[in-house]
Amino acid sequence: MAKSCTLDELAGLVEGEVIGDGKLLVSGLNGIEYAVAGEITFITNAKKAGQLAGCKAAACIVPLECDELNLPCIKVRNPDLAAALVHNHLLEKKFAALGVLQPTHIGKDCRIPGEVTIGPMVCIGDRVKIGERVTLYPGVVIGSDAVIGDDTVLYANVSVADQSIIGKHVIIHAGVSIGSDGFGYATDQNGNHVKKPQVGNVQIDDEVEVGANSCIDRAAFGTTRIRHGTKIDNQVMVAHNVDVGENSILVAQAGIAGSTTLGRNVVLSGRAAVAGHLHIGDRVMVAGMSGVHGNLMQGSVVGGIPAIDVKKWGRATAAFSRLPEMLKDLRRLRREVDKLVGLIDSTGEETEREGEE
């Protein structure tokens, strides 16, 4: 259950201005269609103010341009951000350590603080260092020599391989694989593939989130790295030796091939992919389902397979459905021009047909 706060307190949190009774207590945040009495809701756009008519919320976070609403409001510049901050604040609660629940296997020479919630049915290898207030859900398996930072949560059935280093305030959702072998083989003259040992590791920095059933492979040599604040959705694939910069966003089913580096605040939309051994600059955005085959300068916005400037791609895809018609037009023009050339020839003019290139 959420705690209760006054509008004044919440407004202070988000640099907002209270319109109405600042002493009003709210005890939760909810979407307009779900909010019940005592909760605060939010609209991200003044045009949505009309939707508040039937809403039971006690108060609303609104954009600056909103006026004369029937309920107490907190006016802010960025209502989406303010709602997230308020919601987190209302849900915030003290970590409740349940300790190590049995059966759970803990290897030799591990460092496990008292204030954790681990298990049951968790397996931890040897020499693992677990941070303060860590939560390991059932089915989590952690390999030897791994490190899990303070306040990190690993959900059910997450697999973390040997030597992986996971930072603080990291959230890893169900079924994720961290540190499985990268995909590397040398092929002999008979077409047999010889495995290249994958002896590097994975390092995930603070404040990263990884969605369900995603995979982040260990490096061949060195480290596969996910940097501070990057958020990864479900079923994303990050190959060996990739380095993803700070605060990047990898939407569901995206993929990054081996040794590619991403700058900071890069966005790979749903199922976008980047080939191997490339560098993708800061703030690049790749449209959904697109495939990047070359390096990209910072700030590029691209789409398509292979990905090109997103505006160019948009115009090209719009023209694409007209291809059959264009082909027909072209043939018709060809015939007409041939006829014109013939006519002019027959009038005595000297003309010369150009040959095929």
Place this chain on the structure above:
Amino acid sequence: MAKSCTLDELAGLVEGEVIGDGKLLVSGLNGIEYAVAGEITFITNAKKAGQLAGCKAAACIVPLECDELNLPCIKVRNPDLAAALVHNHLLEKKFAALGVLQPTHIGKDCRIPGEVTIGPMVCIGDRVKIGERVTLYPGVVIGSDAVIGDDTVLYANVSVADQSIIGKHVIIHAGVSIGSDGFGYATDQNGNHVKKPQVGNVQIDDEVEVGANSCIDRAAFGTTRIRHGTKIDNQVMVAHNVDVGENSILVAQAGIAGSTTLGRNVVLSGRAAVAGHLHIGDRVMVAGMSGVHGNLMQGSVVGGIPAIDVKKWGRATAAFSRLPEMLKDLRRLRREVDKLVGLIDSTGEETEREGEE
């Protein structure tokens, strides 16, 4: 092992007509190339009757137009459906409850009937309600306040998060994640992403099947919903607040972005994707690997990225490989037309070249 039934009994089940000895007993159904003595097989098309020559099956389910086969038959309108019904009937067996196998962790205030098969190595949270004849394979983790309906099967290492509601006769395959957090962030002026708490849940209705390693995320607010009879293949991604209508089919590696709703009997072919906040009407079919970027009326059949009418898409892709040739033709025509214009100009006619638009 399958039980034994007479052809008469099976024909009754599928509204078929027995040709031959209706008292003949068969004890299993198998494909033509695999069937052994005593089993029944099936062909879905009269043209395949020739394949029965070397088949060891004792009987065959055939389409109405089949005649004069060398073995006893059950004639039906839809042999594919009849074979499925007969196969299920022959395999049907009484649920064998093994109880709760140890070690298994069960939280506080759960409702677990006597007739179940749970574990070993299963973890169930607090206040979970398990239905009659439920089977939970090893490695299943169920969060608190979840509900699992009668006759439902969860295979190995399935993760079901808090508050998820799963109906009756549901099958969830290995490694699936139900109820992990949706992917939602608000970004501040420094490019840092603030997590939006995902406080909704997932509801899966009766008769749904979910393939291995698929993910169905919990709603931000409210419920992510998979409706009655929908079948989901492996590695499919269903984002937060999606609502999939009855009897839809989501083939492997398909994806649906947040807040999109699908009507009933929608088909997303393999790796098809639908963007967020859209409505896809009843009976829409999306070709494999296609990406839907707009709302679709019921009955639409679309393909491509972005998806367009599937026939238009087929014609456009056929023309696509001719693009380089078209480009060359166009350049040649340009030159010839320029020459013609020049010739006519030089004959004294007044012509005017149109400028670039």
Place this chain on the structure above:
Amino acid sequence: MAKSCTLDELAGLVEGEVIGDGKLLVSGLNGIEYAVAGEITFITNAKKAGQLAGCKAAACIVPLECDELNLPCIKVRNPDLAAALVHNHLLEKKFAALGVLQPTHIGKDCRIPGEVTIGPMVCIGDRVKIGERVTLYPGVVIGSDAVIGDDTVLYANVSVADQSIIGKHVIIHAGVSIGSDGFGYATDQNGNHVKKPQVGNVQIDDEVEVGANSCIDRAAFGTTRIRHGTKIDNQVMVAHNVDVGENSILVAQAGIAGSTTLGRNVVLSGRAAVAGHLHIGDRVMVAGMSGVHGNLMQGSVVGGIPAIDVKKWGRATAAFSRLPEMLKDLRRLRREVDKLVGLIDSTGEETEREGEE
């Protein structure tokens, strides 16, 4: 830790020639940027010899054309392959059997050799046969009647369903599903889907590797087969009744629909997909993100959706971004040709406009 070997010993292993002190001992292999004193490194191309300047390695594996390096070398024809062989040799160690760690559940009538490492938190069904020197990481679940060959490793949270047969020297990474039901339904006249029982199994031959969170479904009837030496990356989907030939490579997020067969040494690049009921010949290569919709002869190299000859596809995608410009050109030509036709008409020539086809 790696063992120590002389350059002479390693050169013998890879049919290489030692340049320098053949008695020199090295105790590990590492990439140029990571190698420390006492390790051997490698370059795959003589042009990279310059990078060795700042490298701390004691020796280097080099291509035949390399000359006059400042450190002892092993010259080989294929340095990439030689490095893999040397690395594996240096890492090789005797299998250390830890036995069956508790808690682990083992069903009835299983065959478990003494020299294995199983568990903890592993579940094995009835009548399972485990080979010599098998390693089952925590969270592995193996169904009844399965077979696991000698020297095979199943990483954390792998799910192997009933009747699956896994060969020798197989590596299966975290979260993989082997033998989940194929996706098959018959649909009745009301649009309800009736499950077709999936009564076949999966067979994985020797020396296969399967990446994290991949899925290989059991056959409807018969067997889904992955043949000797094939390497599968993460998040790959192999549907029921597929047969993948020897030494094929399926890169991350690739997918193969039901009943398709692949020859030997086929390469599906990242996220390539093949539709169902096709045959893909030996040594076919499919470009990343491409979709194959028809049979392919051996040696074909294809790309695109649907996939066409890769060179044709390359030229077509290059022309694709010029589509809007082509459309504009075509319209302008149309107008000019119409004008020319009009001019010539007005000069008394007989011309006839061709109608639409």
